[in-house]
Every structure is written in structure tokens, then in C-alpha cells.
Amino acid sequence: MATTAPPHNPPAAAADSALRSGSLGTGDITFFVVSAAAPLTVMAGVAPFAVLLGGVGAPVGYLIAGAVLAIFAIGFTTMGRYVTNAGAFYAYVSRGLGKPAGIGSAGLALLSYNALQIGMYGLLATSVRDTLRALWGIEAPWPVIAVIGVAVVWFAGYRSIDFGAKVLGVLLVAETGILVVLAAGVLLKGGADGLHLDSFTPANAVTPGTGALLAFAFAAFCGFECTAIYRSEAREPGRTIPRATYVAVGFLGLFYAFVVWVVVQAFGAQGVMAAAAKDPAGLFFTATTQYVGAWAADIMHILIVTSVFAALLAFHNAINRYTHSLAHEGLLPAALGRVHPRHRSPHLAGGIQTVLAAVVVLGFAAAGADPYLRLLLWVNTPGVVGIVLLQVLTAVAIPVFFRRLTHSEGILRTVVAPVAGAVLMAGALYLILSRIALMTGAGTGTNLVLLAPVPLVLLVGVALAFRLRRRRPEVYEAFAADA
Numbered sequence: 001m002a003t004t005a006p007p008h009n010p011p012a013a014a015a016d017s018a019l020r021s022g023s024l025g026t027g028d029i030t031f032f033v034v035s036a037a038a039p040l041t042v043m044a045g046v047a048p049f050a051v052l053l054g055g056v057g058a059p060v061g062y063l064i065a066g067a068v069l070a071i072f073a074i075g076f077t078t079m080g081r082y083v084t085n086a087g088a089f090y091a092y093v094s095r096g097l098g099k100p101a102g103i104g105s106a107g108l109a110l111l112s113y114n115a116l117q118i119g120m121y122g123l124l125a126t127s128v129r130d131t132l133r134a135l136w137g138i139e140a141p142w143p144v145i146a147v148i149g150v151a152v153v154w155f156a157g158y159r160s161i162d163f164g165a166k167v168l169g170v171l172l173v174a175e176t177g178i179l180v181v182l183a184a185g186v187l188l189k190g191g192a193d194g195l196h197l198d199s200f201t202p203a204n205a206v207t208p209g210t211g212a213l214l215a216f217a218f219a220a221f222c223g224f225e226c227t228a229i230y231r232s233e234a235r236e237p238g239r240t241i242p243r244a245t246y247v248a249v250g251f252l253g254l255f256y257a258f259v260v261w262v263v264v265q266a267f268g269a270q271g272v273m274a275a276a277a278k279d280p281a282g283l284f285f286t287a288t289t290q291y292v293g294a295w296a297a298d299i300m301h302i303l304i305v306t307s308v309f310a311a312l313l314a315f316h317n318a319i320n321r322y323t324h325s326l327a328h329e330g331l332l333p334a335a336l337g338r339v340h341p342r343h344r345s346p347h348l349a350g351g352i353q354t355v356l357a358a359v360v361v362l363g364f365a366a367a368g369a370d371p372y373l374r375l376l377l378w379v380n381t382p383g384v385v386g387i388v389l390l391q392v393l394t395a396v397a398i399p400v401f402f403r404r405l406t407h408s409e410g411i412l413r414t415v416v417a418p419v420a421g422a423v424l425m426a427g428a429l430y431l432i433l434s435r436i437a438l439m440t441g442a443g444t445g446t447n448l449v450l451l452a453p454v455p456l457v458l459l460v461g462v463a464l465a466f467r468l469r470r471r472r473p474e475v476y477e478a479f480a481a482d483a
Contacts, residue, residue, distance in 0.1 A: 019232045019324070020162070020344035028165035029230050029244035030251075035168040036223030036314035037252055040175035040307040041123065043259050044300065046216060048280035050260065053438075054213030056269045057204035059257040065217035066253020068424040069224065072391060073249055075398040075418030077242035078409055080228055082401075084237075084482040087325045088228035089390045094480035096397025102480050103468070104461030105390055106326055111457045112386030113322065115379050116222060117315035118357045121146040122364070122375030124308045131301040143365035146375075149312065150361060154354040157316045158340070158347050164317055171310040175303045176255070178296065182284070183262045185291035191265035198269055199261050215435040218428045219384045220256060223311075224248045225391065226318045229325075263287055316353060323349035330475035331464075377440050378450055384439070386454050388429045395422035 024032075050058045076092075085091035089109050094102025125142035128149075132138040156164055187195065198204055227245045231237045266287040267275045276283050288297040324346040327337030340347040364375045398418035402409065432439070436447050468476040 019321075019339055019346070021233060022235045023162045023233045024165060024230055024240070025235050026240045026243045026247065027169070028162070029227050029234060029240060030247045031165055031168045031172050032230065032314050032317065033224050033226045033244065033248045034251060035172050035310040036226060036318065037221060037248075038120075038175075038307045038311035039172075039252065039255060039259075040179060040300070040304055041127075041311065042220045042256065043179060043263075044284040044304055045123070045281070046220065047256075047260050047263065048276045048283040050213050050216045051264070051272060051276045051283075052280065053209040053216065055204060055207055055209065055273065056199050056264050057201075057207060057210070058213060059199045059261040059264070060205040061210065061213040061217040062220065062256035062260060063253055065214060065221060065428070066249055066256070068218075068421070068428065069221055069249045070246070070253070071417050072395055072421035072425055073245050074413055075395060075421055076225065076228075077245050078413040079398050079401060080231075080241055081238060082405065082407070083480075084231065085325075085480050086229060086231045086321065087329070087480060088225065088231075089394055091480040092394045092401070093390075093397045096399075096401035097393065099469075099476060099479050100462045100465035101393065101397075103331065103465040104458040105393055106322075106329075106331065107457045107461035107464075108386050108390060108454065109322055110319070110326070111453060112383045112390065113315055113319045114353065114356065115381075115383030115386070117312060117319060117353075117383075118360045119376050119379030119383065120308060120312050120315070121149055121357060121361050122371035122377075122379070124149045124305070124312060125371040126376070127305045127308050131305055134301055135298055142371045143361065146361045146365070146371065147358060149309065150354055150357050153309070153312045153316050153357075154350060156313050157320060157350045157354075158345055159343050163343075164313060168310050168314060171306045175307040175310070178288075178300050178303050179255075179259050181292055181296060182266075182288050182300075183259065185296075186262050186266045186287070189291055192268035192271055195265055196269065199264055211431050212435045212438055214428065215432045215438065217256075218388065218432065219439070221249065221252055222384055222387050223314065223318070224252060225387075226314070229318050229321045232321075266291060316350065319353050320346045320349040323353065329479050330472070331468075331479075373441060378442070378446075381436065381440050381447075381450050382453050385429070385432060385436075385451060386457075388425060388432060389454060389458075392422060392425045392429055395419075395425055 047058070050061060054061050079092055083091050083095050087106065090102045090106035093105040125146040128145045129140055129142055132140050156167060224245065227241050227248065231241060234240045263284065264272045275286065279286065285297045285300060288300055323332060323336050326332045327334055327349070336349045336352065338348055339345060360379065361375070369375060395418050399415045402414035407414070436451070440447055440450060442450070465476065
């Protein structure tokens, strides 16, 4: 297999196409992927619905999701030692299941990450609007907020990757910090009726609502797998990428479960269900006001805005690097593989992604759509489904890859964990699809339209692969080669 870029694609080897190598350590990459998950936003904005679905056993749902993804990560990080291409999902699928499946996965990854990122501008607009209204009584039109957000994210992504890592590091510490403050307040005051571990008993952990709870729990981890995308900019990628992956999934699983358990304690096993049903959007703010003070609730309002911004920037950077990588593969115009001469950022790819985001945001605004119920939920949905499908394909590809390779890895890492991960991730995909109406708030017809791009893009990518094999065999043969 060829290990260099196609000869017709000179920018792949040119000096103006190299990212800033050796810029990111384990902590930096962890900040990127954990920020993409937006812990504060997931907790304050989504966890109340998880409590309504899973009851006091909701914390277990996040532990289960984290454990499943940790199993997936075993094979994922092991394969990363042998596949050094920065394409992550599509490179792994290509090397295991063949180039047609890999090229289809490349298209699906671009669709999924763009859907996740662009939909979140609806959440940003809603968060800023609600914060301005709650704290200062200011009314602001959501499209203006969203467009300003698009511009600020573009600027932050335009700068160097280490600049982005510093920004995300500060924001992530702040958003997790306010949740730690809430937890300290609840624990020090003993909760509503003492501290209990009822959430973790079998009777509460497995209920009729567990399936729906797990659908929300898996969605809360989207983005943790982006660690491999930063291979070209990582210091000692063979060490930093696996470490960042395990740290990210471990932190998210344990932190989510702990914070949801704390909120259950804040209201009590009986009171939390009533409080979540009465005001799900205000559940965390009410708990923070009661156990810490109104000042902390005000800060939480502001930090939710920065949490969403951090997620937007993290996904923006990931998308730009996918685009940069695919330009080097010859699947996208070579110009998108160029980097800024000073910042070493893929600024042209970032510009294209920014324009796409602005067009979608303005389109929803022109249609008079609600930024949360339509822009966020509808656009995010194919992104979540696409990412989980990519995880399934990757998990299947791993044992196939190692079966054809002479290696010194044990059967646990190359067969047992990947096969278990594939089965478990397929189960997660089924749970999400079977409860899709809970995620979109839409009917069957609308949900079919929202989900249609996922298989369509995958199939179009496969068809493109066969066309490339006939008409541009040098591009086809070099696809997903190691760096």
C-alpha cells in the first residue's frame, strides 16, 4: 500500500499544508474532546430529562454508557498504534473493512460533526438569550446571537491550535468548577433528607425507562473519539492519544454520574422527580440557589454560555482537521489542505465550515424556526446517529484488521474488546433509533427525513469510492495510507 500522498496532489507535501506538530499534550487533547461534550450544558440542560426517564437510577445510565465506550476505546486506541493516518474513523474503517467503506465513513464523519456543531448554534442562541433575560432583562433576537457566535468561533479556530487549547482549558475548568461548587454545597448540607446510595441499587438502576435514559446518556459522550484527529499536532501521539482517550471517557462517565447523583440528593429520591417534572430547565439552577446561593446560579447561567461556546470551538477544530485530512487524501479540493503561514491552522477549511454554519443558521432564522426545538434538536439528531454508527463500523473493522496483521497485541485488545464494543455500540444505536422521537420531539415522517442523510451519505461515499477506483486509481490506492 502506498504510504505517501497521491502525486497529483502537491499541497499534501508542501510546506504550507503542515499543521503545527508537537503542539498538544495529553491535557490539551483532553480539553478539546471533553469540551466538545459540554459537561455543564449536558448536566443542566439534558440531565433533568434523564432523571425523568430513569428516575433516581439516572446516574447509572451514565456509568453504563461510559463503561461501554471504555470497552470500545480499548480496540480504538490499540489500532491507533498501527494506523498513523489522522483520519481516525475513516482510516480505521478503510484499513479493516476496505476503502469503499472507509470513503463512505469519511463522508459520514463530515456530515455528523457538522450537524453536531451547527445545531449547537441554536443552543448558544437560546442560552445567551435566556441569560441576558434572566440577569439583565435584555431581549435579544436569537439569529443575531447565533451569527455573532459563528464569527467568534471562526476567529478562535483561525488562531493556532495551542491558542484554542488554552481557551478551552480555561472554559472547561470554569464549567466543571461550578458543578463542583454545587456538589460541595449539597454534600456539606447533607442533601434534602440525608445522603443515600439508592440510585445504585438494582431496583432503581434497571427500570422501564432505562432504555430511553441510555439513549440520552450515549449522546452525552459525543466527541470523545476526536482524540485521534489531533495526531498530527500531538506530542508523542503514541502515548498522548490513548491517554487522552481514556482520561476523557473516564472523566465524563464518572463526572456525569456523580453530578446527577448529587442533584438527586439535593431534592431527595421523592422530590427530584416532582422538581424535574415541574421545571426541568431550572432544576440545576434551583439546586444551586438553594445550596450555594443566587450568585452561584447567576454564574452558572453565564458558564452555560461559555460551555456551549467551548463545544462549538472544539467541534469546529475537529471538522477543520477532518477536512484538512481529506484534502490531503485527494477527496476534497487541495486548497482545503493548506494552513495559515503563521498560525499553522487549516484556515481555509475553517472558512468553508463557517460559511456553511452561517447559511444553515440564517436558513432556520428565515423560516421562523425555534432555535432549540428545531435548529438544535433537528440538526443534531443525524449527527448523534452518524457518530454512533461510525463507532459501530470502527469496532467491527478492528478485529478484521488485526486478523490480517502480524502483531504482538493480545487477543483481549484485538478481538474480545472490539467485538464486545461492536455489539454494545450496536445496542446503543438501536436504543437511540427506537427512542428518536424523544430526542427530536417530532413525528415519524419528520424523523425519517432527519435520519435519511445518514445512510444516504454513507452509500454515496461507497459509490464515489468505486468511481475513484476506475477513474483516479492513484487517489483510491493512496487513501487512508499512513503518514
